[in-house]
Amino acid sequence: MSTTKSTITNQMTIMSKLPSVLKCNGPKLVPFFKTVAIFFILFPKAKYKTADMFYLIFKCLPICSLILFILLNGINLRGFEYSYSRRILTGLAFSLLGDALLVYDHSFFIHGVLAFGISHVLYATAYGMRPLRVFMLPFMVLPVIVIYLMLSGVLYKPLSYVIYAYICLTMFMIWRAMARIKIDNNEWTWTRFYSFLGGILFATSDALLALDRFVTPLAHSQILVMTTYYAAQLLIALSVVDSHEDTEMNFHVIQETDIIKLVQEQGKFLSQVHRDDLFALVSAKRASIQQTVANTQIGQNIVLLLNRTPVVMFVKSTKHKSN
DSSP states (O other), X not given: OXXXXXXXXXXXXXXXXXXXXXXXXXXXXXXXXXXXXXHHHHOSSOOTTOOOHHHHHHHHHHHHHHHHHHHHHOOOSSSGGGHHHHHHHHHHHHHHHHHHHHHTHHHHHHHHHHHHHHHHHHHHHHHOSOSOOGGGHHHHHHHHHHHHHHHTTTSOHHHHHHHHHHHHHHHHHHHHHHHTOOOSTTOOOHHHHHHHHHHHHHHHHHHHHHIIIIIOOOTTHHHHHHHHHHHHHHHHHHTTTTGGGOHHHHHHHHHHHHHHHHHXXXXXXXXXXXXXXXXXXXXXXXXXXXXXXXXXXXXHHHHHHHHHSOGGGTOOOHHHHHO
């Protein structure tokens, strides 16, 4: 395994630098820049509360252009080499849904936030969990604390839980994007840096929107919020360039997929076990717990709980079904 990994890692090269990325992909990005320009020309001062279908269409067109960019860059529904592009593409699709829902935020604000939260999870899964780099986590916690202090006095309880969960997902996405950056030797890639910078701009856009919406109105909030948002999505979309050639990332994807396949095989094996056998196993385990802890006060409470909890809550046997 180590030999294979070292062989794959040694094949890494500097795949993408900023000038070459812009030069090679500039024509594919023309629709994005045109739609962004049209949006700001038509709505230079309109805020997020403009609930209009015309506004919705032109707000979503830049993200549609980025989805088109990823498709033109090359994608395959199968194969490990395009797994990164597929996840970024799906994340953009949920961002598109979030954009549409937030236009009608008086009815679908929480739904829009949840859609963007799902997009962050998809971005984070694209970045992967290797290397882990736990030492970066304190840098992610500080912004969460700052935003919590900023919004704690202005949000009502149900909404605050959704917002704080969304903030945690955003910082989780930025952590995974930052963890994958390599600045040593010849392993630096602009495309990996794009994903990190895109995450920072995404969080900046969200913070400006929250500040303008819940704390105090900002001058030129439309330009500030939407410029940072579109720039963030552009950089995240640009991170797919040459991602199919990132052999180290594909190596980790193969490993993670092997684990998923193993879990699926075990699940398939368990699904073939007869329910009566599972019923007998759960009953035996419950009897074992009762016998082990019955001599303590806590154990007696556990036994009482188990006696009141029928096994059929967990496994429905044929016998109980017939009754």
